[in-house]
Each structure stands twice: as C-alpha cells, then as structure tokens.
Amino acid sequence: IAGITQAPTSQILAAGRRMTLRCTQDMRHNAMYWYRQDLGLGLRLIHYSNTAGTTGKGEVPDGYSVSRANTDDFPLTLASAVPSQTSVYFCASSDSGTGGYNEQFFGPGTRLTVL
C-alpha cells in the first residue's frame, strides 16, 4: 500500500527553468492539495482540487499551476522557477464527503532548491 507518492525526492534547479513535481495517490480520494512548507511559516496551500477535472487557488498560487486529469494524479508545475520558490513541497489527499474526519494524508515531500 503506497498511499501518496511524490517525485522527485529532491531537486536543484536553475532559476528560469520549468519544473513539474509529481504526486500520485492510490486511496481513491476525491480531494488533493499542494502545500509549501517554509521555516517559521508552516504549511501554506498553493492549489487544490476537490475532484477530478476541477482545481482552485490556495493562499500562495502565484508562479504555480496544477491540473487534475484523473483521480490519482495531481502534478504541480513551476513555469519559470525563482529562488523564492525554494521550499519543501507536500502533496496531500483526503475524502471530501460530509461524514467522517476527512483528514488529509500527506506524501513524503519534495525538497526543491532554486539557484
């Protein structure tokens, strides 16, 4: 049982380059999320998707885009990376029904450094 996988584990990227972070879940969760985690700031929501085919903007969406072509995959793309996008990126997923906790399950993270 994999849960949520992310790739790559870590990456060093030159500023201006395009980069796609991959996220796949096998729990058949409707909702998926992308967060960045920076020291002293906690987890901040970048983009989310409540169901396949729909996406929404979170707290810090600028410079990032997402797509949700199917239930399992939710890639995050940096069109032209800048040093301020150096961070640890976590993908998460959850059920989205009205019953239950619907807690979010997190992937192992991608450590991205933009030089």
Place this chain on the structure above:
Amino acid sequence: GQNIDQPTEMTATEGAIVQINCTYQTSGFNGLFWYQQHAGEAPTFLSYNVLDGLEEKGRFSSFLSRSKGYSYLLLKELQMKDSASYLCAVRDGDYKLSFGAGTTVTVRA
C-alpha cells in the same frame, strides 16, 4: 484571512506532560486538526475536534472551545520519540485547512 497561533518551541522531560495551546480566528469553522511532524518527514494525523470538549486517544488528548477559538494538545508520559513539531490546523467554511506555524517539542532525558 486565517490567523492561527501556537508557541514556537517547548521543552519537557521524559515522562512529563506538555500542553500545546492553539488559538485561531478563521472565516468559518469545520473542525480542528492536530498533526505530528518529525524532522524531515511528512505530517501525520493525530486528532480531530469539531465539537467542544476533550477527545482522548491513548497518551494524546485534544481539547476544543469554539466560543474561545482555542484548542490544546496534551501529551502525557512523554517519550523521546515524541520530539517533533506539532501542527494545529483549522478547516474553514470552504473545507480548506489553514495551518499554524507549528510547535517544536523537545523531550529531554
């Protein structure tokens, strides 16, 4: 916007009790979560409160007062493996989570 406050750091002795407070001001409320995050790892779910009161789960308990915008996580019989960051997160009216910056707990022998 959302405002979630928790202390930055706490230190306690093995076997002791530590209480991590969290205060919040959010637009809408659909539950409060506590997550544990060990250094270099992903956050993992610890507890959930949506009604006022105390939820107990083994050595960990979580309390919520919606009228005060206040929660705490109580860790009892501390063990060295409890050294981690503890994240308070509030689910708002749109069912999105907003996280506090986290409280780093260090357990000393």
